[in-house]
Amino acid sequence: MTNNTSSPINTSPYIGRFAPSPSGPLHFGSLIAALGSYFQAKSMDGQWLVRMEDLDPPREMVGASKLILSALEAYHLYWDGDVVYQSKRHDLYQDQIDKWLSSKQAYYCQCSRKQIKQSGGFYNGACRDKQLTSTDNCSIRLKMAHPVERFLDQRHAEITIPKALAEEDFIIKRRDGLYAYNLAVVLDDIDQGITQVVRGADLIEPTGRQISLYRTLGHEPVSYLHLPLAMDGNGNKLSKQNHATAIDMRNPKATLLNAMSFLGFEINQEMHSASIDEIIRWGCQNWHLKQLPSQIEITPRFSNGVS
Template identity: 45%
Template sequence: MHAQPYVGRFAPTPSGHLHFGSLVAALASFLDARHQRGVWLVRVEDLDQPRVVSGATEHILRTLECYGLEWDGEIVYQSQRIERYESILASWLVEGKAYHCDCSRQQIAAYGGVYPGTCASRGLVAAGDRAIRVRVPAEPLGFVDRLQGPVSQSLQDEVGDIAVRRRDGVIAYQLAVVADDIAQGVTDVVRGADLLDSTPRQIWLYHLLGEALPAYLHVPLIMRPDGEKLSKRLGSAPLEPQRTAITLWRALAALRQAPPRSLHGAGVKELLAWAIANWRVEAIPATAHILEDSI
């Protein structure tokens, strides 16, 4: 049981329409929250405005409603919270926890993508094309995922100091997601396993902000037969509103929730009611991905 009331969330990026892989992640988050009589929030992660597709936010929200995934409270838009992120960055810069960096991606690629700390002691001042990086600890950071088990990472050796604002001025995902989860009182993060490697970075930012960590549950990604994950970038097919009950059944099957045969042909409302009552995290495969054609 939770010491505090459960607060979960689904945080889509409006870079395209909702596809089957996104639905599986949203459904897992929704069922975990509702099974524990918790709150389920929706947050739109629209910071990277050049990637935002016109009409995608409305389509995502309408699709969630079609599938009976009804959220609590007002929707939060990251693009309206930039002042909060900038305030955190200003504090970290003053405290020496962060610094400005003018290294290009090409320069960092020469070090295998691990930032070598080039600008850590250069004392660069703010400028239009400079990123902001947070200093990371030497010791490894770990956590126990509710499905995937223990995860540990040495940020210094595997990532380097974390970019929390990009060179183009866009606030980095790692900072925004942590700041928003704290602000919204999120106790449980349920999302795709592609974000498993990001979690130690986020744990470090929680530490810098002096806040308690949420519980984490990373569900397998749905992969295409060619080994690529279903994604908006690859133009994965948007969900069809007229096939909601069939698609919901497939999403439950992907999460290995196994509705009874008596529910074949049932509507969305009935399927969800069963799934909420019978939600079993331990039934989900503890793998990074599931092939779409195996569902």
């Protein structure tokens, strides 16, 4: 049975977060996510937490976590509380997986990506009833009990997810032993009391699975706000994978103002002579969701020589 579109109403104190993966230094695209989540939290007198999503060691860069935190400090984006590292929370993830395995809500699966592609591109439940074990070189999948085909985004209204994807039993622990992003992010958001997730539009697709996880766990889903993606001149998302340039930490003002313009702020001349603290404070005071561009993807036009 498909869940109806929902728009959670949460009257708890606002708690937001910025959760980068330490696969490289902070770049312009990730600065957009940091600023958007920060302004949304602080405009609501809320907390802004930082969590390092260091779940995938082979893709991580040594020292990237420290570089990211240093960049946030250089842009005067100061977080509340201690930084949380997913690499130190494996017991939390494994405990939940063990409960689901015990209750038969999760099961071992040996299907390869190639096999899934050959069967139409979506996992068809082939291993649901095979009763495989951990000795069979398997991933672990969660039985989909609450498929979500649509949800409300705070900027983009109703988002639709393909039915086959919504109904798919998805992986919660990979064959190589690494914990899946969808599982970890939901358990962490619940544990940290997050009330709204503000992030880039590249993560729209997993949102349905994450909402289904909330419901499987018996928790009310948070609300979601997806920010436009910054694209390069070739139509690729600015990302570490696409070799996006690290933001300038020594002279942050121009990049900060460009990022705020990208998020829909109308930057007046007075802001160009303001301090970083004054710019951030002004941003918190003038932030509103209607200013955000309606596009999912945007190629930014930089000024003041920023590239």
